[in-house]
Amino acid sequence: xxTTTEPQDVSDRRTRLPWVIAGGLVVVAAVAVTxxxxxxxxxxxxxxxxxxxxxxxxxxxxxxxxSSPQAAAESLVKAAKTGSGETLLGLTCVGRPDCVxxxxxxxxxxxxxxxxxxxxxxxxxxxxxxxxAEFTSAVDGDEPGTKEVPYxxxxxxxxxxxSLTFIQSGxxxxxxxxxx
Numbered sequence: 001x002x003t004t005t006e007p008q009d010v011s012d013r014r015t016r017l018p019w020v021i022a023g024g025l026v027v028v029a030a031v032a033v034t035x036x037x038x039x040x041x042x043x044x045x046x047x048x049x050x051x052x053x054x055x056x057x058x059x060x061x062x063x064x065x066x067s068s069p070q071a072a073a074e075s076l077v078k079a080a081k082t083g084s085g086e087t088l089l090g091l092t093c094v095g096r097p098d099c100v101x102x103x104x105x106x107x108x109x110x111x112x113x114x115x116x117x118x119x120x121x122x123x124x125x126x127x128x129x130x131x132x133a134e135f136t137s138a139v140d141g142d143e144p145g146t147k148e149v150p151y152x153x154x155x156x157x158x159x160x161x162x163s164l165t166f167i168q169s170g171x172x173x174x175x176x177x178x179x180x
Contacts, residue, residue: 064091066172069138069147073164076175080127085120092119092175099169103176115177129153141165143178 064075072091079088089095093103094115100107107115132154138147148163156162167176 066091066174069149069166069173070135072166072173072175073135073149073151076164077127077130077133080123080130083123083127085123088123088126089116089119093167093169093177095119096169096172096174099167099174099176102169103167136161138166141167141178143167146176146178147173 064079065071066075076088076091079091082088093099094107094112100112104112130151130153133151134153135149135151138149140146141148143165146165146167148165150161150163152161165176165178166173168174
């Protein structure tokens with residue numbers, strides 16, 4: 001009697017895909033924020049200043065609920081569905097200079113830029129992946145101060161679930177990818 005492991009391998013790859021996407025998004029976001037902080041410029045070459053950062057934060061705060069990890073997870077889905085990488089980036093730690101200064105100090109400018117680019121470029125995939133996600137209550141994350149919000153999508157079978165990690169910065173819960 002011979003058994004095949006191919007269906008399990010396919011299932012494992014599908015289960016890892018959201019983690020890979022989420023991880024890439026966080027890394028890109030972290031790199032981009034660090035670069036902006038280090039150079040003092042926004043991605044368009046314009047100098048960053050407190051007013052423009054505050055304006056972007058106010059806009060994201062007005063449209064998205066970042067008051068709790070679970071609300072931030074729902075807002076992340078809503079932002080991804082817009083198709084705007086910049087909007088999605090504004091809900092991540094690497095998209096906020098203050099959060100990068102506080103939680104991603106070891107990230108190089110290049111790493112930050114790559115993390116931000118990954119988030120911008122992955123917005124559609126993330127939106128599709130999380131379109132029908134069902135979130136549960138947040139639990140303590142692996143890193144101090146983080147919270148993980150477990151979720152399931154219709155494609156997941158059995159007890160499978162994934163989670164998104166959030167960290168609080170400036171009163172907002174932001175998507176966060178711990179550095180590996």
